[in-house]
Amino acid sequence: MMNSPRAEHAGAVEARALTVVRGDRAVLDGLGFTVEPGRITGLLGPSGCGKSTLMRAVVGTQAKVSGTLDVLGRPAGHPSLRARVGYVTQAPSVYTDLTVRQNPDYFAAVLRPGRGHREAREEAVTRAIGDVDLTRHADALAGNLSGGQLSRVSLAVALLGTPELLVLDEPTVGLDPVLRRDLWDLFHSLAADRGTTILVSSHVMDEAERCHRLLLMREGTLLADDTPDALRTRTGSATVEEAFLRLVDEAAADGTTGHRATTDRATPRQETTR
Numbered sequence: 001m002m003n004s005p006r007a008e009h010a011g012a013v014e015a016r017a018l019t020v021v022r023g024d025r026a027v028l029d030g031l032g033f034t035v036e037p038g039r040i041t042g043l044l045g046p047s048g049c050g051k052s053t054l055m056r057a058v059v060g061t062q063a064k065v066s067g068t069l070d071v072l073g074r075p076a077g078h079p080s081l082r083a084r085v086g087y088v089t090q091a092p093s094v095y096t097d098l099t100v101r102q103n104p105d106y107f108a109a110v111l112r113p114g115r116g117h118r119e120a121r122e123e124a125v126t127r128a129i130g131d132v133d134l135t136r137h138a139d140a141l142a143g144n145l146s147g148g149q150l151s152r153v154s155l156a157v158a159l160l161g162t163p164e165l166l167v168l169d170e171p172t173v174g175l176d177p178v179l180r181r182d183l184w185d186l187f188h189s190l191a192a193d194r195g196t197t198i199l200v201s202s203h204v205m206d207e208a209e210r211c212h213r214l215l216l217m218r219e220g221t222l223l224a225d226d227t228p229d230a231l232r233t234r235t236g237s238a239t240v241e242e243a244f245l246r247l248v249d250e251a252a253a254d255g256t257t258g259h260r261a262t263t264d265r266a267t268p269r270q271e272t273t274r
Contacts, residue, residue: 012197017067042211086158092150096143205241
């Protein structure tokens with residue numbers, strides 16, 4: 001366990017001096033940021049920049065993490081967070097020999113064992129399948145679904161407990177434009193109607209425009225932590241992609257990869273904790 005929870009938290013996720021070292025390389029290098037509750041925060045950057053490592057740290061499955069990382073007021077990975085945080089990995093986490101309905105039902109049974117929960121479990125499964133627009137395919141074998149449908153089954157599993165924080169690792173990669181639009185509509189609905197905090201990663205820069213706030217990453221550091229509008233204004237750019245490229249060029253000109261923190265909400269690097 002990394003640190004004790006603080007009495008008050010301004011954000012759903014708060015990181016200070018967050019570092020992950022693999023071998024002789026810092027995969028995450030002293031990151032400092034805050035993810036605002038009830039908002040969609042986009043984690044954007046090229047493949048290999050550390051996005052998945054950061055997300056694993058947030059959900060508590062990443063080894064050798066140092067610094068401070070609090071999630072919903074508790075240390076990342078705390079047992080009390082299991083039912084409060086939903087996590088969707090890049091690869092669909094489903095059983096192909098079960099139907100669409102049987103997949104979330106199985107995971108719901110594992111999360112909430114006991115016969116007395118059967119009715120509530122069925123309601124949660126039906127709601128989650130409806131959220132991802134798979135009601136018509138509820139009785140289809142997962143192995144017969146398309147890649148995009150499989151991704152939605154994984155998302156349904158993550159939505160079972162109406163999580164307060166939803167961590168999505170590149171959920172729209174390889175999906176057609178219509179399905180990508182529908183998923184983003186769902187994300188905004190979850191944030192607006194249920195107050196769900198969403199941390200979503202992508203390497204597709206046009207998805208940045210759909211986020212309330214952005215963390216732009218490159219080589220384990222943060223290039224920026226700001227809103228899309230503020231990033232465009234700050235760099236004099238027409239798009240977030242153009243802003244990102246300008247920030248990369250600025251960092252190269254300064255002889256640095258990026259910045260550990262780029263807003264006054266992040267504190268300077270501090271002594272790491274267990």
